[in-house]
Amino acid sequence: MIDTGAAPQRAAPLFLRQHGDGPVKLNDMFLGLLLVAAAIGIWLSAQNFSRLPNQAYGSETMPLVLSGLAMALGVFLIGRSILAGDALPRAMRPEWAGNPGALGALLVTLALIAGYIALSGRVGFVPVAVGLVLILMLVMQVRWWVALPMSIVATLVVQQAFARLLLVPLPRSGFLGFLW
Amino acid sequence: MPVILEALGLVFQPSVLLVILASAAFGMFVGSIPGLTATMATALLVPITFFMDPVPAIAAIVTATAMAIFAGDIPGALLRMPGTPASAAYVEDAYAMTRKGRAEEALGAALVFSAIGGIFGTIVLMTASPILAEVALKFSSFEYFWLVVLGLSCAVFVSPGKVSRGLISLLIGLFAATVGIDNPAGEPRYTFGNVELLAGVQFIPAMIGLFAVSEVLRAVVSRSNKSFKGGGDRSGIFRNQWRNLRRYPVQVLRGSALGTAIGALPGAGADIAAWISYAVSKRFSRQKEKFGTGHVEGLVEAGASNNGAVSGAWIPALVFGIPGDSITAIVIGVLYIKGINPGPMVFINDPQLIYAVFVVFLLANIIMLPLGWVAIKAAGTMLSVPRNVLMPIILLFCIVGSFAINNTVFGVVLMLIFGVLGFLMDENDIPIAPAILGLVLGPMLEQNFITSMIKADGSFAAFFERPIAAGLGLFTIAIWSIPLIAWAIRRAKR
Numbered sequence: 001m002i003d004t005g006a007a008p009q010r011a012a013p014l015f016l017r018q019h020g021d022g023p024v025k026l027n028d029m030f031l032g033l034l035l036v037a038a039a040i041g042i043w044l045s046a047q048n049f050s051r052l053p054n055q056a057y058g059s060e061t062m063p064l065v066l067s068g069l070a071m072a073l074g075v076f077l078i079g080r081s082i083l084a085g086d087a088l089p090r091a092m093r094p095e096w097a098g099n100p101g102a103l104g105a106l107l108v109t110l111a112l113i114a115g116y117i118a119l120s121g122r123v124g125f126v127p128v129a130v131g132l133v134l135i136l137m138l139v140m141q142v143r144w145w146v147a148l149p150m151s152i153v154a155t156l157v158v159q160q161a162f163a164r165l166l167l168v169p170l171p172r173s174g175f176l177g178f179l180w
Numbered sequence: 181m182p183v184i185l186e187a188l189g190l191v192f193q194p195s196v197l198l199v200i201l202a203s204a205a206f207g208m209f210v211g212s213i214p215g216l217t218a219t220m221a222t223a224l225l226v227p228i229t230f231f232m233d234p235v236p237a238i239a240a241i242v243t244a245t246a247m248a249i250f251a252g253d254i255p256g257a258l259l260r261m262p263g264t265p266a267s268a269a270y271v272e273d274a275y276a277m278t279r280k281g282r283a284e285e286a287l288g289a290a291l292v293f294s295a296i297g298g299i300f301g302t303i304v305l306m307t308a309s310p311i312l313a314e315v316a317l318k319f320s321s322f323e324y325f326w327l328v329v330l331g332l333s334c335a336v337f338v339s340p341g342k343v344s345r346g347l348i349s350l351l352i353g354l355f356a357a358t359v360g361i362d363n364p365a366g367e368p369r370y371t372f373g374n375v376e377l378l379a380g381v382q383f384i385p386a387m388i389g390l391f392a393v394s395e396v397l398r399a400v401v402s403r404s405n406k407s408f409k410g411g412g413d414r415s416g417i418f419r420n421q422w423r424n425l426r427r428y429p430v431q432v433l434r435g436s437a438l439g440t441a442i443g444a445l446p447g448a449g450a451d452i453a454a455w456i457s458y459a460v461s462k463r464f465s466r467q468k469e470k471f472g473t474g475h476v477e478g479l480v481e482a483g484a485s486n487n488g489a490v491s492g493a494w495i496p497a498l499v500f501g502i503p504g505d506s507i508t509a510i511v512i513g514v515l516y517i518k519g520i521n522p523g524p525m526v527f528i529n530d531p532q533l534i535y536a537v538f539v540v541f542l543l544a545n546i547i548m549l550p551l552g553w554v555a556i557k558a559a560g561t562m563l564s565v566p567r568n569v570l571m572p573i574i575l576l577f578c579i580v581g582s583f584a585i586n587n588t589v590f591g592v593v594l595m596l597i598f599g600v601l602g603f604l605m606d607e608n609d610i611p612i613a614p615a616i617l618g619l620v621l622g623p624m625l626e627q628n629f630i631t632s633m634i635k636a637d638g639s640f641a642a643f644f645e646r647p648i649a650a651g652l653g654l655f656t657i658a659i660w661s662i663p664l665i666a667w668a669i670r671r672a673k674r
Contacts, residue, residue, distance in 0.1 A: 026608050028344070031344075045370070052364055052365055052630075055634055056633075057364065058363075059366075061626075061630055062358050062363070062625075063355075063358055066351060066354055066355055069347075073347055073348065073351070076344070103401075105401060109397060109400045110596070113393075113596045114596065116592065117593055117596070129579075132575070132576065132579075133573060136572035136575060137568065140400065140569075141568060147569075150569060151572070154576060158576055158577065162584060167224075168583070169587050170580065
């Protein structure tokens with residue numbers, strides 16, 4: 001059950017490697033260092049939390065326990081990497097990152113969700129949701145004459161099911177208020 | 181005997197049967213929508229039950245809950261969006277089966293063995309409630325602490341890939357669970373002044389983000405326009421289940437029994453039960469290597485355990501009036517409104533009502549089969565939709581489901597954060613499921629750990645002084661130490 005940490009194939013340091021080097025992008029040393037950094041961060045933040053009156057335990061206890069566990073695991077991974085002769089933190093670029101279209105599509109998707117968060121309260125659910133589904137379908141190379149009706153129908157079905165049937169107060173659109 | 185006949189008379193009335201059918205359809209609908217939960221289905225039914233007599237009111241809730249919990253497996257198997265943390269235990273196997281064109285078989289197994297587990301739990305509920313409830317009430321914070329640690333350990337060890345990466349995932353989940361004001365000293369932790377974070381990280385938006393949004397992001401970067409089905413899914417919903425039942429009878433029985441027993445523990449419930457059952461199934465399987473790759477065995481055992489636990493949660497609720505989970509807490513409220521006070525006296529004062537509840541449980545688990553068949557067939561059509569059309573619509577469901585938990589856009593913010601986190605975890609072969617269980621069980625772990633430490637005055641020995649706690653503790657330590665010792669021996673030999 002325990003992974004034995006067989007020596008990984010040699011890779012160039014930090015994000016210099018090109019794609020296609022296997023599924024694991026960060027090596028054990030990299031993850032170990034991240035865990036040690038996280039453990040220190042959690043330990044420092046836990047100093048601000050208090051204990052229960054007259055007790056040795058309180059809000060700080062769990063973060064301190066987690067900090068200890070993260071430190072132990074980080075040190076274990078670092079040690080294992082060194083024993084395996086792989087002492088440098090390495091990251092491999094995934095195959096899709098070499099394709100500008102895929103990277104762009106990923107960024108557009110994240111921007112669309114962020115756009116929904118920013119705009120739905122002001123513009124309303126329906127127009128923002130139609131825009132989100134439509135743009136994402138176009139990004140995913142669906143033809144516009146399929147994407148447009150699909151985005152409208154999908155949005156209306158979701159709006160009716162959630163807002164009307166399940167009484168979820170989705171943000172209303174001024175000129176589409178009759179749908180609620 | 182007259183009591184049972186009276187109970188049957190109360191249930192087998194056209195109006196009650198109609199309520200059962202309608203609430204079953206409602207539960208199936210709510211449960212199959214990603215992001216909506218069985219608890220939400222129950223809560224939505226409460227205002228309607230005000231206008232009903234006690235039996236149809238309870239029947240509506242019991243039926244909707246049982247359906248919604250099974251229906252949570254549908255988006256889990258088809259879209260890798262588990263409806264509940266319990267479904268997350270076997271979602272990788274179910275989704276892998278879908279990718280292999282065996283979605284109907286996966287969902288059929290979830291349906292049939294959920295029904296079997298539910299019926300098993302109901303029979304235990306009918307026959308052994310008082311005894312089991314007595315045992316459950318003997319559990320103190322020490323036993324609960326070990327039970328939670330055991331569940332979390334199972335999540336790490338059954339996850340595909342390296343144990344160290346499973347542990348990283350668990351630490352992420354446990355850390356996310358420390359956010360908020362719900363901690364021993366009641367002070368804001370990692371909230372950064374955000375009022376919404378005072379209540380902690382909601383696990384539904386986190387779960388939608390980690391599982392579903394990360395899957396959408398993967399589809400976006402792969403830009404695939406293929407559907408899942410390939411040559412079409414002809415595996416059949418019920419076709420292989422008789423064979424599965426004959427092949428895995430011990431697993432079905434073990435899952436149902438373990439699920440019912442864990443479900444009977446107040447606060448433990450289906451989440452821990454499904455994970456422990458899945459781990460037990462893998463541990464004793466002759467085909468351990470197939471787990472996580474689309475193998476039905478774990479799905480059979482954990483599915484039975486999941487619904488067994490749902491029935492088991494009613495044991496402390498009915499016998500002592502102590503809710504086993506959020507759903508039974510709502511139901512106890514409804515019972516009080518109807519003038520029925522759950523507890524030992526209800527078995528003496530209103531035995532016909534209690535037996536009517538038992539009959540409803542059995543009916544709910546039986547009609548789950550035909551209704552589940554319809555739901556699976558209806559949902560299965562989405563698999564023929566090309567992924568580049570389906571994924572944007574799924575993202576819309578994700579957003580609305582995350583919003584609907586607290587009716588705030590902050591749920592969508594959480595979904596986005598955890599979606600990116602899940603995508604990065606996937607890319608680095610860090611399993612997602614332990615993070616979910618860490619997030620769900622983190623508060624319970626902290627509460628029972630702190631309570632136990634205060635009780636024990638800081639002595640770890642106290643964690644092993646009570647017999648059940650000692651047994652659970654030693655078992656958990658063995659789970660961790662045996663593979664470590666085996667690894668050390670192997671390394672020493674090299």
